[in-house]
Amino acid sequence: MIDLRSDTVTKPTAEMLAFMQSCEVGDDVYKEDPTVNALEDFVAKWFGLDSALYFPTGSMANQAAIKMHTQPGEQLICDKYAHVYHYEGGGVSFNSGVSCKLIDGHRGMIEAEQVRAAINPPDFYHSPLTSLVCLENTTNKGGGACYDIEVMKNVRAVCNDEGLGLHLDGARLFNAITASSYTPKDLGQIFDTISICLSKGLGAPMGTVLVGKKHVMQKAMRVRKVLGGGMRQIGYMAGCGLYALQNHVERLQDDHDKAQAISSTLEHLDFIKRVEPTETNIIIFYLDDQVQATLFEDYLAENQVQISNMGEGKWRIVTHLDYTDAMHVEFLDILKGFKA
Incomplete structure (x- = not known):
């Protein structure tokens, strides 16, 4: 997961x-x-x-x-x-x-x-x-x-x-x-x-x-x-x-770097409406109005991914200590693989 x-x-x-x-x-x-x-x-x-x-x-x-x-x-x-x-x-x-x-x-x-x-x-x-x-x-x-x-x-x-x-x-x-x-x-x-x-x-x-x-x-x-x-x-x-x-303070930069990479990836996906500025380890983004939230949520669940659905098309991702480099590569591929 x-x-x-x-x-x-x-x-x-x-x-x-x-x-x-x-x-x-x-x-x-x-x-x-x-x-x-x-x-x-x-x-x-x-x-x-x-x-x-x-x-x-x-x-x-x-x-x-x-x-x-x-x-x-x-x-x-x-x-x-x-x-x-x-x-x-x-x-x-x-x-x-x-x-x-x-x-x-x-x-x-x-x-x-x-x-x-x-x-x-x-x-x-x-x-x-x-x-x-x-x-x-x-x-x-x-x-x-x-x-x-x-x-x-x-x-x-x-x-x-x-x-x-x-x-x-x-x-x-x-x-x-x-x-x-x-x-x-x-x-x-x-x-x-x-x-x-x-x-x-x-x-x-x-x-x-x-x-x-x-x-x-x-x-x-x-x-x-x-x-x-x-x-x-x-x-x-x-x-x-x-x-x-x-x-663990110095390693927080690694979380920020991963968050930046996720934010950049999201910005180039056609099913994403908007990504808010990402400064630290939290990414806020919005699905395109035509995308069904349940479809996106089901796709993530099928791929053993959990993120936060904040409602009204708004989603949150938070990087952290237990989010490994291998997970990061896999997650970026999962995002790129979604078909709205």
């Missing part, structure tokens, strides 16, 4: 499993798991931020950050495609009592002046108090698009002017770093909090690290407990994340 639905389908490598088995563990609720502590210290230093905390999932880390930045009845600003709005089960309202002001950005990315225009007047008590801005890098529904660092800096300047917090959903942040010229420390100077998912392109089986400034992160342990995220001998999983950060 060639599974290109998501980079979440990866499995630990043999080297990662061997490293995991060598990890020393303790009770992380007491902060006595040395491997978790090492992962958190590694991430905090890498981003030049005060502290970090290991969470079981990216959604929990994002939801914790939102709760740490806001009070019930307030409002956050994000793009209309944002993961915190679309794919976290309504957690913004359920967990924090906060509403979302949605911005019509470009491929999931928003500009500083859009943020400024979306801020509710603080002295107008009829509207929610704006307290937080959430960016996502790379953007999921935006097809793996990456923020330019100057855009992020400009959003930071607006947040400084208006007294707002700034959180980065970095589910695929190292894909963005690989495709761009900025570093983790550059981002640490911009954001108050950043969530870093370890279980997508980096290939760990689970886990996200939330890293940030002390005045926000001092609430993180309590909020994680409230959300049910306290874990015990979790150092085995944290060890997988530490191994991934130390060994």
